[in-house]
Amino acid sequence: MxxxxxxxxxxxxxxxxxxxxxxxxxxxxxxxxxxxxxxxxxxxxxxxxxxxxxxxxxxxxxxxxxxxxxxxxxxxxxxxxxxxxxxxxxxxxxxxxxxxxxxxxxxxxxxxxxxxxxSRTEVVRETIDEDGVKNTETRTVIDxxxxxxxxxxxxxxxxxxxxxxxxxxxxxxxxxxxxxxxxxxxxxxxxxxxxxxxxxxxTADGEWRSFVDVNNDFLSNGFNVSKVDFVSADDQGYVAWLQQSQAIDALSLLYIKEFNQDSQSLVGQAVRLDYVDGVDGGSNVSNDVLDFSTSIFGNEYCATWSYKETASLQGVYLRCASGDQIYPRINFVSHSAANSITSLGIHMTGASSGFVSYLYDEQLYVYSFSVASNSAPTIDGSEVVGGGSLAVVEVEVVDYGNDRIDILVVSSDTSKAANEQYALEHAVYQRDNGLSSDARLIQASGTLQEDISGGFDYLQRGVVGWSAGAGFGRNFFTAKFNGASWSTPSPIAKNANAVVVDSDVFVFDDGQVLFTWISQQGGEYTVSAQGLFPVDSNSAFVIPSVIKLDSSFSEISEVQVMGDREGNALVLFARNPRNIAVRFRQNIEWNSAWGDAEDVGVYGGTKPVLKPIAEDGRFMLLDKQSRIGFDAAALRVFSDFN
Incomplete structure (x- = not known):
């Protein structure tokens, strides 16, 4: 305590x-x-x-x-x-x-x-008797x-x-x-x-509450859920999910449902978002949704989704909404179905504006958009990165706001020397007369950078982490951004005979950083953590010892770390067949700040979602839960009240 x-x-x-x-x-x-x-x-x-x-x-x-x-x-x-x-x-x-x-x-x-x-005491009269004794008469006065x-x-x-x-x-x-x-x-x-x-x-700490079914409107109809997500801002939140009917055509449809932060419960009925009767007319009622992403700013939220137009064509839709008022959608791009659209993401960076990004055919596509109330969004600008000898391998949006997004980009350029073929860059896209971009090199290497993650503090100083190497040489590397340039990458300490298999980084608003990673040695998996804490306004850092959070001879995967505004955090990972969480508490000695590994539910087989309900330390875990004959979506809240 x-x-x-x-x-x-x-x-x-x-x-x-x-x-x-x-x-x-x-x-x-x-x-x-x-x-x-x-x-x-x-x-x-x-x-x-x-x-x-x-x-x-x-x-x-x-x-x-x-x-x-x-x-x-x-x-x-x-x-x-x-x-x-x-x-x-x-x-x-x-x-x-x-x-x-x-x-x-x-x-x-x-x-x-x-x-x-x-009340006060007031002297009314003072007298002296024949013996010379002073007598004082007082009264109580109420002011x-x-x-x-x-x-x-x-x-x-x-x-x-x-x-x-x-x-x-x-x-x-x-x-x-x-x-x-x-x-x-x-x-x-x-x-x-x-x-x-x-x-x-x-204030006291929270605890994990009971699981709640997300798509309970459909449980009796046998809908399989393939993806679930959560977005929130201010006092509003929405759970979105992709579900496939076991009935006619087995179509995958996109639904959304409001989550009330005050009551910490789902409210109202689920709303189909990929098609809204009365708003979208009678076209494309039965398109198969492949993937989706949602974002929120204030009381307005937007969603983008890829879908199967025909057997040979796929497209990307975009729509926004405010509360119960759902705006018209737009189909703003189409691609051949020969390749998949991956890493689809949407990020609102201001009131009624934002960015959509994705990978297709080893190219990065970035679009800026704006939207007026009750209107379809407008695409303001676009940019494509890649093509020819340059192939974009992996992207991760790590920060956004004030009409800009920061994207980590891993690319392969076969025209470069072998020791510089792979590049990890920090690209900044801004809404500037449409769209403008600027990129800073973090590392050029002969080894592919993978599992990239990171973030930026309130002064736009950042930290990035990634895994690279093969065999026992595979390690977890980090680099720091001082606002102008990136530092020389350095490895996180690990056992020389262990192999890093997954990693994640969280950067707090004040510049403090938590690293988590999974390593494998022989048949044993280990989850570890380390911190990076600024001293003297971020001009120097303290790096405490590595902490072992959990280990098992069962496979451990999908590590995530998520923090709040006050420096507390949750680490989540899958120790098959269960999800495991470890609490990190600020203002305690480093070696005592980490709680015990806690079983928080069945692992659904794909990466679970850990999202903040707000910046106040309340979190939401979303994962697939097996029901009779199908997969459902369920959420579990970490909070101080039910």
Whole structure:
């Protein structure tokens, strides 16, 4: 558990020019000016030892005076207290960290004026009796004091297993007309400035909830599911899946269903997305869907899918929707069925715009598109990479946003020297008068780079990982991007007699990185992990020791690592015939941060999907589950509530 996790209130004294004692905010005579700093009377949740707050908490601060509203809004912040400045390889960090902009969390701040009562003792009369003894007669006076109550609510849920600090800065002042000096910039102003204060608090971790059938609308009809996916943004989410009827024509159709993040449940009825009656007319009702991809931005989502037009022709469709309003689709490209369309992906990079990419006949196709409300999308630009001696072998979209996408591209050029035949490049595509691109070389090699993955932080610094080599020489390599160029690749440490068979990389927004990989030695498979943690604003790094997460003489495959905004993560892999998950928890010593390998359900035989429900540490596992005579889609949520 956390160290010193109890909610606590810290108050630091600040010198106030011209202050003297008074009645601390009670009603003052007209000729007396309040010169005492406002103070916090009470805090909710209360200061209870060893208490973790719920992830949907809001906080209340009762002050003893009226506060200036403008200084409140400018001086209240919520910060994540995750690991920073790692100076020892055995530790992830401490609370003595340098704050980054990426650590600030959005809040909703409201205030109300209240009247609270406070009793005080007042001297009515003093007398001295014949023995010289002083007698004092007093009475209790109840003062009604105008004051401010401040409510602070995080925008969105707090993340699971995380530490936060809610801070009231030194710039908050009351409405007293007394002349004072601002502790922020030294300017002359009015009002008494409150002492800075903060509360530090933590949240509990989540757990795996029960499996839920996704395509339960169709279970009685015997539909086989071949692929399932999930996208979410803000408070909306959608599960999409490809299912094949066992009935007439055995067509594969694309369906989508809303997932409510608040209730963490599927809602409404499944909607067929590849064909919508009343929107698409009567054409192409029965085309066979081959593959699909979905993406979301705000309250709008888009989907692209490849389909079988005829025995010799295949095409790609694109459509968007907002809630229950589904827009018309477009068929924007067709190819011969002689080769397959693979690595199909769609990525919305802004409101009503995005990119579609895929591989066909060893060429990379990238399209930019835009869409207006209730209209079919428009293709704005396109680019094709490959052809002739240049063959694109593998692509992976690793980042997107602000009208651009970052794609890792592995290619083979037979016109190059043997030791430079294979190239791993970082290509950036932007919506610039249609579409523009720029590529940076990561590595040219005589060995094919495979299983590429990676990502970029909020400053667009990145890390990429891949597997390469043959036999015992096959290893997991990484390279770092400093914003301008890529570093020389270096291998991850492993047993010299082991062979890397799969790998994955996750880059957190703040630049921290987790590597995971599967190696095989003899008949034993091992899942390992290592971290890369920035020190001194990413100019140096700490690399802790390799951690063994699991091992088995049964085959282990399909490793994935996925993190949240606060530095926690889940690692998922298939230890046939089960899916296994391992939890990584921030703010704990590296060697203790990893949980036990946990069985989270039957492995469906193809790569399961692990996606974030939101950035708050809730995740969703989607996989195929066997039913009587067919495969169904099922989801399982990792969360702090059912």
């Amino acid at each position: 956390f160290k010193n996790i109890a909610i606590s209130l810290f108050v630091s004294s600040v010198a106030l020019s011209g202050c003297s004692s008074s009645n601390n905010g009670t009603v003052l005579p007209d000729d007396e000016v309040d010169n005492v700093a406002p103070r916090v009377r009470s805090v909710e949740p209360p200061e209870v030892a060893a208490t973790l707050v719920p992830t949907n908490s809001q906080f209340r601060f009762d002050y003893d005076e009226l506060l200036d509203s403008s200084t409140l809004s400018e001086n209240v912040t919520l910060n994540s207290l995750k690991s920073r400045n790692i100076f020892e390889t055995s530790l992830l960090g401490s609370k003595d960290f340098n704050r980054f902009d990426v650590d600030k969390r959005a809040i909703n701040l409201t205030e109300s004026q209240v009247i609270f009562t406070r 009604e004091v105008p004051a401010t109550t401040v409510f602070v609510e995080p925008q969105g849920r707090l993340a699971l297993w995380s530490l936060y600090s809610l801070e009231f800065g030194a710039g908050i002042r009351d409405l007293s007309p007394i002349e004072s000096i601002s502790p922020i910039d030294g300017s002359v102003t009015t009002g008494n400035f409150a002492s800075p204060n903060s509360i530090e608090f933590g």
